[in-house]
Amino acid sequence: MEFFQGNIASPLGFSADGLHAGFKKRKMDFGWVVSEVPASVAGVYTTNKVVAPPLIVTRSAIETHREMQAVVVNSGVANSCTGSQGMADAYRMQKQTAEKLKIAPHLVGIASTGVIGDLLPMDKLEKGLEKLVVNGNADDFAKAILTTDTVTKTVAVKDMFGSDEVTMAGVAKGSGMIHPNMATMLAFITCDANISSQTLQLALSQNVETTFNQITIDGDTSTNDMVLVLANGCSGSQEILPGTTAFDQFSDMLSAVMTDLAKKIAKDGEGATKLIEVQVRNAPDSQTARMLAKSVVGSSLVKTAVFGEDPNWGRILAAVGYAGADAAVDKVTISLGHIPVLVDSNPAAFDDEEMQDIMQEDELNITVDLHDGSSHGTAWGCDLSYDYVKINALYRT
Structure with missing residues (x-):
């Protein structure tokens, strides 16, 4: 192809x-x-x-x-x-x-x-x-x-x-x-x-x-x-x-x-500055993987953190937890780009300058590994910026 x-x-x-x-x-x-x-x-x-x-x-x-x-x-x-x-x-x-x-x-x-x-x-x-x-x-x-x-x-x-x-x-x-x-x-x-x-x-x-x-x-x-x-x-x-x-x-x-x-x-979401791709790996089944990926990419708190270039992995884990999926969350690994920020549900140390370089890019890959199966799922979204509010507040006028 x-x-x-x-x-x-x-x-x-x-x-x-x-x-x-x-x-x-x-x-x-x-x-x-x-x-x-x-x-x-x-x-x-x-x-x-x-x-x-x-x-x-x-x-x-x-x-x-x-x-x-x-x-x-x-x-x-x-x-x-x-x-x-x-x-x-x-x-x-x-x-x-x-x-x-x-x-x-x-x-x-x-x-x-x-x-x-x-x-x-x-x-x-x-x-x-x-x-x-x-x-x-x-x-x-x-x-x-x-x-x-x-x-x-x-x-x-x-x-x-x-x-x-x-x-x-x-x-x-x-x-x-x-x-x-x-x-x-x-x-x-x-x-x-x-x-x-x-x-x-x-x-x-x-x-x-x-x-x-x-x-x-x-x-x-x-x-x-x-x-x-x-x-x-x-x-x-x-x-x-x-x-x-x-x-x-x-x-x-x-x-x-x-x-x-x-x-x-x-990527072209209203007011967007960044494309967010969330990959959920090693989930119990593909539906769970897709559900969790979409929960993370749809979280307003995750979106605003990405807009602010804040590596706030707690918001990502919270979105996994409230997605309503039957998946274990006691051994989750989360990575922003290639940098792990949570390993087996424990915080991981990372270099702030290296992380800032990743957060400033116009595409951010978030990986969530559940270590609870073999299925995968991906979802896409964008950050939530000031311009989103401006566009939709003035849509008719």
């Missing part, structure tokens, strides 16, 4: 475009991804009980028809908590996109992200739709889906399946309200492999727990967000079937894309 500089339109048969339609004052805010042919599709969705109309419309289309040819996205206005008018606008967004592309409405997925409670300005949507083109600027799509993000988040990989080259690419947005299980972000993945929707869903569901569901920024869960994977078969490769070596290879490819996007989302 090879990573390369690409975009969401790198797989064969896909194109994308993005532009400024007026949902936001100046920045790009409207775009689409289009496949030459209907593609197999899989999705995972927010766990928030309040679900926005765009997600309802998209999820219904996928569950009923199991194929998709285009996804159209706006940012700036979430079309969430907007009642019957919001639902009507979501269906209208789907229908008008289908009419422009001359395809059936169920082949169009829609997504919106931004301020909750505002109706979509349909006049701006329609004017923006008139300007979108097939084979447009795919890099602009990555910009158009952003809200408070500071950077675009894209990844592209390719691998050989027998004599056929298969390409997969992903793009995501997410900066605040990131606390899955599957929520508070949008991610779109395209692939030119030949794989059924059912098999694609299996691969996505298997990998979401260890990737997107292991990131947390602030503990909030949004109403709109989802991951969609489209595979159009344009590579001409043989069909990938469950239980085969090819499926395992495809699953590894999907995991690599999802992990890369998850880490980029965590």
Whole structure:
């Protein structure tokens, strides 16, 4: 498997475009991804009980028809908590996109992200739709889906399946309200492999727990967000079937894309200055390992300590203790970077200057070894800074 500089339109048969339609004052805010042919599709969705109309419309289309040819996205206005008018606008967004592309409405997925409670300005949507083109600027799509993000988040990989080259690419947005299980972000993945929707869903569901569901920024869960994977078969490769070596290879490819996007989302948390990666080792089982890792990376006290460059391992151990997992805590070893600060649940001496160098880096690796099994888990997040409060205090104003 090879990573390369690409975009969401790198797989064969896909194109994308993005532009400024007026949902936001100046920045790009409207775009689409289009496949030459209907593609197999899989999705995972927010766990928030309040679900926005765009997600309802998209999820219904996928569950009923199991194929998709285009996804159209706006940012700036979430079309969430907007009642019957919001639902009507979501269906209208789907229908008008289908009419422009001359395809059936169920082949169009829609997504919106931004301020909750505002109706979509349909006049701006329609004017923006008139300007979108097939084979447009795919890099602009990555910009158009952003809200408070500071950077675009894209990844592209390719691998050989027998004599056929298969390409997969992903793009995501997410900066605040990131606390899955599957929520508070949008991610779109395209692939030119030949794989059924059912098999694609299996691969996505298997990998979401260890990737997107292991990131947390602030503990909030949004109403709109989802991951969609489209595979159009344009590579001409043989069909990938469950239980085969090819499926395992495809699953590894999907995991690599999802992990890369998850880490980029965590690193770009609102106001963040540091990416935090927590690895829990030698836990009784993988679920416990993931739970503990996420508890540590989600702790506000850990986050603020990292922002302050304070090696406060007591906060890390406390987060392990209150995670609700059935794991022994009497022989825990904690390391910040390569430096142990707690060994077998006893404080360890360390060099202050060497530790300060580690705490000043823009990525901090925290390792928690339970010595209580053989399973591992990883989670990603970011520090909690003054700017996080500023961004969210002034989000609408």
